[in-house]
Structure formats: C-alpha cells, structure tokens
Amino acid sequence: MVVGILGGGQLARMLALAGYPLGLNFIVLDPAPDVCAAPVAEHMQGDYDDQALLAELAQQADIVTYEFENVPAQAVAYLADKVAVYPPPQALAAAQDRLNEKTLFRRLGVDTPDFVAVNSLEELQQAMDQVGWPAVVKTRTQGYDGKGQAILKRPDDLAPAWQSLGGVPAIVEAFVPFAREVSIIAVRSTTAEVVCYPLTENSHRDGVLRLSIARPDDPMQGQAASYAARLMKELDYVGVLALELFQADNRLLANEFAPRVHNSGHWTQDGAATCQFENHLRAVLGLPLGSTDAVGHSAMVNLVGTIPAQADVLVNSHAHLHLYGKAPRPGRKVGHINLCAESRAALEAGLKRVLALAGE
C-alpha cells in the first residue's frame, strides 16, 4: 500500500516513520529540491499544480493525504477525481480561508472571538467600532506561524498594519485576554469513529509554538472534544484534525483548525498509546483507530533555529529527541524534544532543563 503526501517536510517525515511498521510505503510531492522526508520516502519534485505530476502521483499512490494546508484547492480537486484524498477537500477549503473557517465555527455553535471581514483600510477603520481595541488583523489566506497578521493597539496602527499585510482581503478579530492557549487533537475514521487525545496546553513566542504540555483529565476536555466532533461531522472529516483554542474564564474560543497532524500533537509520539501520525494513517486507510490514552505525563519542546548537542538532550532520563534532518536557521523548526515522566512534578522538574537546552 502506497500513501502519497502533498508536502515533504517534517510532518511527512514523521508520518512515514510511523507508517512503515503498518507495511506502508510513501511518496511525497514537494517543489523543494531537498526535503526532509526524502530519506524515508520517494520524492517527486515539482509544483503542486503540475497536472502531469499529480496524475503520476494518483497512479502510484493508493491514497493521498497532505501535511500542510496551503496546497492549491484545485490541485486537490484534480487529485480527488483520480484517487481517494483524505482529509476531504472541503476541509482543506474551510481551513485555507480564515473568514470561511470562523463563519463555519459560528454556524456550528463553536464560540470564537468577535470578528469582521475587511477588504480595505476604510473597512478596517469601521470594523474597529465593532470588535474594539486591541484587535488582530489577519490575511484571510496563507497565514502560518504568526505570519500574515498584525496587532492593532491604537488608531495609528491601522494604516501600517494594513500596508504590512499587502492590502489583501483580511479579517479583524477582537484580541482575547486569554488565560491559556490549548489545542485538541482529534481523529475521525472512515466509519465516523471519533477519538481525541488529552487536551494540550500551548505556549508560543514570536508566533511560533515553543512548548506543549499534555493535560490528561483537564476540565475543558469535554468542551474541546465536542467542538472538534461537531466540526469533523460537518466536514465529513477523515484523519487527524487539530483545533486551536483560547481559554478565557471557563469558555473556549476557537482560533483556527489545521486539517492535518499538528505540532501540538508531537508529544503523542512518546506519551500516548498510539501517536497522532499512526492514527492519521489508520484513519485515512480505513483501519480501526488506536488508543489515544496518555502514558504518564508528557510535554514537547520545539527546537527553533538551534540543535543542542544530542548527548545534552539524551542524558535527561525519559527525554526523546526528534530531529528533522534540517540545517538550523534562525526561526526554523528543526526538531523537538518529548519529555515523559511518571508524575506532573517530575515532568516539571525535567522540563526546566529541557527548556534551557532549547534556549527558552
């Protein structure tokens, strides 16, 4: 069985590593000459909208999935005509546009911060009366890792912010004074079976995820799982989905979802009975889903721009290193460290050392 993946980055690499034990083989399609999934997958180099390549991929792969959501919708539609593509194209379309995404959340009763669509500086100025200060303006499409957004604190910020985003269609959202950011990693199978991992608490810096801590038995688990289940049912979803949320008081407000395996689910590689990568593959292949039970207490620390000496990481008992085979560059995610412990206290003690190694 051959799985095709659009994108050949670290998520594709980790999908492949999790998939070989299931007897799978992998092809990744990626325009970059040197992708980090290449040592563990066949690399088809070319553009995502190269129809000849897409046709070849459809012929060689039994199923196609993707590791990032900015694949052109028409490429996915073209593929989906020829081969099974999961998650379904409508999930990709919803995730690619922040206005569609937030509108969908609202329609499903999934709470969100207040938001207004804006297509000009004038509309942005008018929208501020509705959403209030401070606020965040975001491009509708192509944003990731904090890119494509600007914070608005006072009227003077509006014109430079609008210019910095390039004057493209955007949405402006109320800035939520959140107590914490969390995410729920959910999985839905072809038979509509849904399982969720324990809620994960996330910390970002400069728009990039730095730390995720799994919180088994979190009081907000039920609400987050219910949001994810509504969304996946509506989209007739198959695969892993990550829903990012802000918690303010006892409310969860949906920020965005990713129709794929997610950085905040990497701790499951060492801290759950079945990792998110294997469960994504099980789901898209129509196999029974694996247990999402946490094993002990776990956290993940991203390595951004720097790789500590392997020995300094591995000397920490129960630390697991996951490198992506990438050369370090400032701001580039080059790996992560998972830390697993028997108690929350032991986890926190170990975490201090691991955060220091990651330069946090």
Added chain:
Amino acid sequence: MVVGILGGGQLARMLALAGYPLGLNFIVLDPAPDVCAAPVAEHMQGDYDDQALLAELAQQADIVTYEFENVPAQAVAYLADKVAVYPPPQALAAAQDRLNEKTLFRRLGVDTPDFVAVNSLEELQQAMDQVGWPAVVKTRTQGYDGKGQAILKRPDDLAPAWQSLGGVPAIVEAFVPFAREVSIIAVRSTTAEVVCYPLTENSHRDGVLRLSIARPDDPMQGQAASYAARLMKELDYVGVLALELFQADNRLLANEFAPRVHNSGHWTQDGAATCQFENHLRAVLGLPLGSTDAVGHSAMVNLVGTIPAQADVLVNSHAHLHLYGKAPRPGRKVGHINLCAESRAALEAGLKRVLALAGE
C-alpha cells in the same frame, strides 16, 4: 551522521526507523537485490567480502554496526581498520562459533549445559558418555533459527544426525529439561555504562521464536543481568547484546548470545521507555543510554509465514503492528505484533486473540 549496517533485513529497517529521530542517516550493505530496509536506507548491493564496497562503506559511514552475526570476520576486520565498528569484532568472533562461545561462558562463570566439541562421528559417539541422553548436536558455525542442529534421543540417531549436519565441526550439548527459556537484552555504552531491559520469557516452535513476554520484577533478573554484564565487560562490548538462557529449577544456563538487537527485544518498541533499536544506536554513537523501564505489561507475537488483515490486528486496543515489507513465505518472519496492557491479566486476555491471529 551516517550509520552503516551490515545486513539490510528487518533489524536494519527497525534500526533506521528508530534512528531518524536522532538525526541519523543509514546505508545498508547486503547482497540481496531486494532488502526490506531499502525504503528507509541507502542500499549498497554486494557481497560482505567485497573490499571495494567495504572501503566505500567505510568512507561514507561515520560508524558501522551489523544486524546479523554471520558476517565474515575478515570483512569486519578489514572495515574496523578504516572506521569505528561496534559491537567490537571480538564479540562477533565469539558469537560465530558455538565452541568458543560456550568456552567463554564457562571461563566467566556463566553456567551452561554440559558440552563437548566433536569433529567426527566417532568423537560424537564417545562424547555421549559424557553429556548423557538426550542431547543436541549443533554445528559450531552458521546456525540460526533452529537450523544446523539435531536432537539425539538414542544411539541410532547419531549417524543420521552427523550426516544431516554435513560432517562439519560441531558441539554436542546435554539437553536441558528447562522450565522456561528467557533472554536478557543488555546495552553497554562506550563509557562502560550498562543497562538491562526486564527479563523476557520466550516460546519457540520449529526452532523459531513465536512469543516473548516481558517479565518486569522477575526473580531471575539479577542473575541474568550479572551474566550479561560479565560477558560485555570481557568483550569490551558496545551496543545491544541478547543473551538467551534456559531456566532449570533456580539456575540459569546460557544457551547463546547475539551481538546485536534481537527478536526477543522487539516488545521494547512499544513497552519500554526507550526501545532496543534506539539504545543500540545511542550506545554505538557514544550517546547516553535511554531508560529501559517497562511501561505497563507487554508481549510480542511473531508473524511467521502469514500476515493477518491489518484491521483484525488493530481492532485490538493497544496492539501495535510491525510489518517488515516482506512477501509471506512458509517459515519466514514477516512481522510482529506488540501488545501492551495495564495489567498482567489484561495482557493475557489480549494475547489469546493476538496469538490466534498469528496462527499460534
């Protein structure tokens, strides 16, 4: 960092899968055209004693290890002149010859069944007075998975047995009426740090391992670990070593050791804090060793000659499938299933279903 592996079978495949997260890349040298490590490693096809290939491997790899012990000793010696090779060549030499191996055990105070070296049918006949009936005659070299041996129950068996082994130098051993077969998987680092996994209880059929059950807190753990430590110290060992033992009453008798990762350690992939494959790589690379703690209760069932439907395996909660990418043939190991449970009772209940799937 590039790791070269002599042999490109399932052990090489699983070493590579465990090694990518550490940032490693892999080259396997194997004469077969189609090896199951090929999708996850560069495959150098050629004979183990092809000096040009060995020189190329030494140049491209930062370190070389092996996944099976019947690599020609002179090939390893040639390599070891050019690049670091672990486990050390003297460990390979000791494991390749049953007479040297058992003599070494004796010298180190590691108990063994009675044995006598025999080089002719006449010597075999004489040796029976010493070892008694029944007994097992084994070729000194090249035996694995029950091949190269014959059981001796009465004098009439001697001539056919001798002939079946091809008249090569052999040893004859007393047949031990053992209560169980166990193995200890031990790891020794370049700094002489030694860690052991929990003792594993093994069941064979037709000379092939079928079932391994991890036994944390087994009363024989200390004795087995002490045997392994003595052996590794004597050989100045680096890497994973598997020592197979018979238990008769409260004594452990060493049967043989393998200077590599071992089938009876596969449960560690899902049932230990760090798996044997990662710990082997950590050891040979001079990195700190990972925790060998068991996580819950685990067992491994080999898939021999047959691959059950994936869904039938994965529907069992906490069952993990590990396929090797091999076509099934009678008697061929094509994969294994690891089963993990929170209690020994739950493990045994699940094991019945998994054994049935494997045709056991």
